[in-house]
Amino acid sequence: xxxxxxxxxxxxxxASFVLLSGFRAQTIIHDDGSETQDVLKVSDTAQGQKxxxxxxxxxxxxxxxxxxxxxxNGIGFRAMKTITKEGANRSxxxxxxxxxHDGLICSTYYIDYQYNADSMKALRLGIPMMENGVDxxxxxxxxSGTRVVSNSTKADDQGSTYMWRLNNSDPAEIKxxxxxxxxxxxxxxxxxxxxxxxxxLFMEHRRKNVISWKRAAHMRRIEMMLLCIPILLLGYMxxxxxxxxxxxxxxxxxxxxxQQEELLENREEDKRIHDADAKKQRNDELAASRIRSTTIEIxxxxxxxxxxxxxxxISQSAARTAASKLxxxxxDLLRSNKExxxxxxxxxxxxxxxxVEEADSIGSGPTVSKGVADSSASEEQRRADAxxxxxxxxxxxxxxxRPTSNEADRxxxxxxxxxxxxxADTSKDINAGSDKSKNSK
Numbered sequence: 224x225x226x227x228x229x230x231x232x233x234x235x236x237x238a239s240f241v242l243l244s245g246f247r248a249q250t251i252i253h254d255d256g257s258e259t260q261d262v263l264k265v266s267d268t269a270q271g272q273k274x275x276x277x278x279x280x281x282x283x284x285x286x287x288x289x290x291x292x293x294x295x296n297g298i299g300f301r302a303m304k305t306i307t308k309e310g311a312n313r314s315x316x317x318x319x320x321x322x323x324h325d326g327l328i329c330s331t332y333y334i335d336y337q338y339n340a341d342s343m344k345a346l347r348l349g350i351p352m353m354e355n356g357v358d359x360x361x362x363x364x365x366x367s368g369t370r371v372v373s374n375s376t377k378a379d380d381q382g383s384t385y386m387w388r389l390n391n392s393d394p395a396e397i398k399x400x401x402x403x404x405x406x407x408x409x410x411x412x413x414x415x416x417x418x419x420x421x422x423x424l425f426m427e428h429r430r431k432n433v434i435s436w437k438r439a440a441h442m443r444r445i446e447m448m449l450l451c452i453p454i455l456l457l458g459y460m461x462x463x464x465x466x467x468x469x470x471x472x473x474x475x476x477x478x479x480x481x482q483q484e485e486l487l488e489n490r491e492e493d494k495r496i497h498d499a500d501a502k503k504q505r506n507d508e509l510a511a512s513r514i515r516s517t518t519i520e521i522x523x524x525x526x527x528x529x530x531x532x533x534x535x536x537i538s539q540s541a542a543r544t545a546a547s548k549l550x551x552x553x554x555d556l557l558r559s560n561k562e563x564x565x566x567x568x569x570x571x572x573x574x575x576x577x578x579v580e581e582a583d584s585i586g587s588g589p590t591v592s593k594g595v596a597d598s599s600a601s602e603e604q605r606r607a608d609a610x611x612x613x614x615x616x617x618x619x620x621x622x623x624x625r626p627t628s629n630e631a632d633r634x635x636x637x638x639x640x641x642x643x644x645x646x647a648d649t650s651k652d653i654n655a656g657s658d659k660s661k662n663s664k
Contacts, residue, residue, distance in 0.1 A: 246352040249362040250320050252369075252403060256308035256330060258320070264352050265292060265299030271352060275299050278349035284496050285347070299352075318346055319397065320363065321481050323474045327408050328460050329467040333478060334363070334373075334399035340391040347489075357388040365401055370468065373399035402467045412460065416453040423449050521549050 251259040262282065266272050282302040283289050290301045311322060324331035343351050343358070351358040364384045365371060371378075374396070375385040387397055423446050430442040525546060532542040 246348075246358060247360040247362065248346075248348060249364065251364045252320075252332065252366065252401075254366045254403075254405075256311060256325065257305060258311045259303060259305040260287075262287075262302040262348065263292060263299070264302075264349070265294065265297040266352055267297035272298055274350050275352075281347075281349060284499070285492065318482075318485055319361070320399075321478045323470075323477050324463075324467050326405075326463040326467065328405055328412070328463045330403045330405070331467045331474075332365075332399070332401040332403065333470065333474065334397050335478075336397045337394065338387075338389045338397060339394040342389075343391070351391060356390070358391045359389045360386060361389060361397065362386045363399065363401075366403055368404055368406065370402040370404070371399065373401075375399070400470065409460075412456050416456055419449055419452050517552075521552060524549055 247261075247263045249261040249263075251261060253259070264275055264278060266275055279289050279300045279302070282300075285304075287302040287304045290303070292299050292301045319334055319336050321333050322330060323333045338359075338361075343349070348359070362384060363386075367383055369383060371383075371385065373385050375387055377386045377388075378384065385399065387395065389395055426442055426446050426449075430439050430446070433439045433442065528537075528542055528545055528549075531537045532539065537545075
C-alpha cells in the first residue's frame with residue numbers, strides 16, 4: 224500500500240508541473256554544464272494579456288526567444304534563453320542559482336535567496352501574474368543522479384525537480400545545494416583505473432617468471448609508478464567530492480563575487496537597452512520627419528498639377544496619370560518604413576489618405592481659360608496658398624534683424640520730433656484762419 228501511495232503522490236506532482244500556473248520561472252541544469260531559463264506567463268483576462276505584451280518586449284530585448292503560448296489557464300508567452308557552459312560558469316542564469324564549483328567529476332550549485340515583494344523587479348521578471356494564490360512558481364531541474372539538499376516542499380520522486388510557490392506578501396527563503404556528477408568523466412576515470420590495475424597485475428605475473436634479478440627489479444619499479452596513477456586519480460576524486468558537497472568560506476566568497484558581476488551586467492544591460500531605445504526613437508523621428516517633408520512636396524505637386532489641368536495646360540488623362548503616380552509614391556512611404564511606431568504610423572497614414580483623396584479629385588472638374596483660372600480654383604487651394612504665404616512672411620519676419628536699444632530710442636525721438644513739428648504746423652494754420660476771419664469782419 225505504501226508503494227502505491229508513493230506512486231500516486233509522484234503522479235500528482237508531475238501533473239502539477241504539467242498544469243502550468245499563471246507565472247512560472249524554471250532553471251534547467253544540463254549534463255554538459257549549460258543552463259536554460261524558461262519563463263512562462265499567461266493570463267485569462269484581456270487586460271492581463273495586454274500587460275503581457277510589454278513584458279514580452281522586455282524579454283525580447285534581453286535576447287530571450289519568445290513563443291506564443293495558449294493552454295487551459297489562459298493565453299500568454301514563453302521566454303527561453305540557454306547559456307553555454309562558459310557563460311554559466313561565469314555567473315548564474317537568473318540571479319538565484321549560483322555555480323560555486325565546476326570540476327572534472329562534479330559541479331556544485333548553491334541557492335540562498337530571500338524572496339520578498341521587490342524580488343520581481345530585482346529578478347527582472349516583469350509584472351506579477353497571480354494565479355492559484357501565488358505570484359511565482361520557481362522550479363529548478365537537475366540531471367538524474369544529482370545530490371540535492373533543499374528546503375523545497377515539492378519535489379519529484381527522482382530528486383531532479385524542485386519547486387517553490389512564492390507570494391509577494393509572504394517573504395520566503397529559498398535554500399538549495401546540489402552536486403551534479405559528471406558521469407562520463409567518472410566512468411572514464413574508473414575505466415582507466417581498471418586498465419592500469421590490469422596492466423600492473425599482468426606485469427606482476429611476468430615478473431615472477433623473470434630469471435634476471437635486475438630485470439625483475441626494473442619491472443617492480445614500473446609497477447610502482449603505474450600504481451601511483453590510480454592513487455592520484457582517486458585522491459583527486461576525493462578532493463572534488465569534498466569541495467562539491469561542502470559549503471566553505473571560499474564558496475560564499477565566490478557567490479558574493481558572482482553577485483557583484485551580475486550587478487555590473489544588469490547595469491550594462493540597462494545601458495544597452497536604453498541606448499537602443501534612444502537610437503530607435505531618433506530613427507523614428509527622422510523617418511517621420513522625412514515622410515512629412517515628402518508629403519508636403521507631394522501635396523505641392525498635386526496643387527500645381529491641379530492648376531495646370533484647370534488652366535488647360537495638360538489633358539485630363541495626363542493629369543490623372545501624374546496624380547496616380549504621386550498617390551502611389553505617398554503610399555510607398557509607409558510601406559518602406561515598417562519600423563515606425565504605431566502612433567507615428569497613424570498620423571502619417573492620415574496624411575497619406577488625404578493626399579490620395581486629393582489625387583483622386585484631380586481631373587474630375589472642368590477646364591477653364593487661363594484668365595479665369597484663379598477665380599475657379601478651389602477654396603482649399605486658396606487656403607493652402609494663403610497659409611504658405613503667411614508662413615513665408617513669418618519666416619521673413621523672423622529673419623529680419625531687430626533694432627538695438629539706441630536705434631529704437633533714435634527712431635522714437637525722430638517720430639516724436641516729427642509729431643511736434645506737425646502739431647506746430649497745425650496750430651499755425653488754425654491761428655492764420657482765425658486772423659483771416661477777424662480781418663473779414
